[in-house]
Amino acid sequence: MSTLPRLLADRSALFLDFDGTLAELAHRPDAVRVPPALVDLLHKLHQRLDGALALVTGRALDDLGPMLATPWPWAAAFEHGAVRLSLQGGVAGTSRPAGLSRAIAAAEQLVSRHDGLLLERKQTSMALHYRLAPSLAVLCEDTLARAIADEPGLQLMRGKAVVEVKAAAVNKGVAIDAFMREAPFAGRVPVFAGDDVTDEAGFDVVQRLGGIGIKVGDGPTRARHRCAHPEALRAWLADSLLASSTTP
Missing domain, CATH: 3.40.50.1000 (HAD superfamily/HAD-like)
Structure with missing residues (x-):
């Protein structure tokens, strides 16, 4: 490179x-x-x-x-x-992907129970930030992955101290x-x-x-x-x- x-x-x-x-x-x-x-x-x-x-x-x-x-x-x-x-x-x-509400609800539960998490709601997607709580990375990823397991039209993306859910296409x-x-x-x-x-x-x-x-x-x-x-x-x-x- x-x-x-x-x-x-x-x-x-x-x-x-x-x-x-x-x-x-x-x-x-x-x-x-x-x-x-x-x-x-x-x-x-x-x-x-x-x-x-x-x-x-x-x-x-x-x-x-x-x-x-x-x-x-x-x-x-x-x-x-x-x-x-x-x-x-x-x-x-x-349009807003089917099943996104389930992911948002799962993220809201995490935010209510753990300090340092931030939920970002968007028009067609959502992002759960854990930069202030890096020890919760795996919990955030696993929780959202389970929330969309039955939604093939959704995709989980792992970024820098953030996990996002968006339309797979x-x-x-x-x-x-x-x-x-x-x-x-x-x-x-x-x-x-x-x-x-x-x-x-x-x-x-x-x-x-x-x-x-x-x-x-x-x-x-x-x-x-x-x-x-x-x-x-x-x-x-x-x-x-x-x-x-x-x-x-």
Whole structure:
């Protein structure tokens, strides 16, 4: 695996995860801090790429929107691709999966009995965070796995100090593939940066399309490039923008 690739090309289609990729992780989702100048950097990259920039995140729009920009100015896929927002303002989304209520009820019982757990309810999925109670990781995973054992349409995902339940047919790779069939992304070289196991499907798709997958941080990955932390990725993006502005 190599380090970061050469600077971003003008004909790139840029896809970016948020938590752990553009911003450092925190002890709980609402404690994440947006780095200074990040919103301005994204706006400038969006302009340079003629709109071919999308955030691809597990967060919900109502959660991430106020943190970055209102109204939302970029294409994006939220909830791991279950809700996809185009540049034209159209929203394509999956319905709430059958059986999700059972998983949420099981998570609510855990939260009521154990300190340090946080339940995040979304439009089409849910996430149970245990960063403040790491000893409960196995209990959280086993409880949710049992709750959805009879629901083939649901999938359990294990992330960084979080376990999530979402529709099995939804992932970031599917969302990126859909964007690549639309303007202004079609015909460009896809670049996707992410930090967690939930981003591996995205790496698979962009690399199959001849593009670039960038893993942020440690851990096994199928991405062919890596950087150490979100600050390094932000610096690479800023350097790419600077290089393009100084090119005659």
